[in-house]
Amino acid sequence: MRKPIIAGNWKMNNTARAGVALVEELKPLVKNANCEVVVCVPAIDIPAVSEAVKGSNIALGAQNVHFAPKGAYTGEISAEMLNEYGVKYVIIGHSERRQYFGETDETVNKRTLAALEAGLIPIVCIGESLEERETGKTEAVLAKQIKEGMKGIDDISKIVIAYEPVWAIGTGKTATAEQANETIGFIRKTCAEVFCPKCAEKVRIQYGGSMNAGNCKQLMAMPEIDGGLIGGASLKAHDFSEIANYDKGGMAGMKLSKELL
Numbered sequence: 001m002r003k004p005i006i007a008g009n010w011k012m013n014n015t016a017r018a019g020v021a022l023v024e025e026l027k028p029l030v031k032n033a034n035c036e037v038v039v040c041v042p043a044i045d046i047p048a049v050s051e052a053v054k055g056s057n058i059a060l061g062a063q064n065v066h067f068a069p070k071g072a073y074t075g076e077i078s079a080e081m082l083n084e085y086g087v088k089y090v091i092i093g094h095s096e097r098r099q100y101f102g103e104t105d106e107t108v109n110k111r112t113l114a115a116l117e118a119g120l121i122p123i124v125c126i127g128e129s130l131e132e133r134e135t136g137k138t139e140a141v142l143a144k145q146i147k148e149g150m151k152g153i154d155d156i157s158k159i160v161i162a163y164e165p166v167w168a169i170g171t172g173k174t175a176t177a178e179q180a181n182e183t184i185g186f187i188r189k190t191c192a193e194v195f196c197p198k199c200a201e202k203v204r205i206q207y208g209g210s211m212n213a214g215n216c217k218q219l220m221a222m223p224e225i226d227g228g229l230i231g232g233a234s235l236k237a238h239d240f241s242e243i244a245n246y247d248k249g250g251m252a253g254m255k256l257s258k259e260l261l
Helices: 016-030 043-053 079-084 095-101 105-117 130-134 138-149 177-194 197-202 216-220 237-244
Strands: 005-009 036-040 058-062 089-092 121-126 160-163 204-207 227-230
Touching (some): 005 089, 016 237, 138 177, 216 227
8 A cells, every 4th residue: 555645845945934834824724634744844944843743644854864974064964863853754866956966876875875774764856857858868867866876775665756857847847647657657667676566566656846736636646656746836835735635536545556456
């Protein structure tokens, strides 16, 4: 059984005060959601939002974690620091980290292993650029990111994978539901080949390319898509709650893995 997970990535938005206000507005709107609800907030917001989500069904996530437990890494944050505030999830390898801050498959791998060792659940981001898609390199790029960015993981089902086509992030563009499902199916197939088929069927794979209230039902109806990593729409409580409550019309709250169908 794969429980859908809808995670909001606030990116560099919301002061601590604004973040708490957003969470307070969000809590009653998602209290009956059948998916797992997560907010991934800026590091400086973590202490305040940690208090705000207590007693609710909203899990707290961070946007990055360093691979070392401590040391001379100015501006970074360790897994122990995140654990102290009850952080459950952490985004690793987001395309913006890769594009602007030199993140590589190697550093993604090191951060992922460190997060797992500390008991955090990594949301590992992978995806191709528009040029890579148009030149037929999507599968090669994704396979490399999986093999190099996730090597050494004992149980792939302990992480969440976010497929984020780079060309659909912050652009308003989105892959069709069929395109996203096909690509995520390839990701699951590759995980089965690299790790194990049973683990691959259990791993939750999100779509992270401009999912919003208008397209979430079509995307979430796809059998391979287990949730969304939500950017802009996560900054408005109503919009985010519309996505988190996508299945109130009768869609199943759990997705059966193929081996159980």
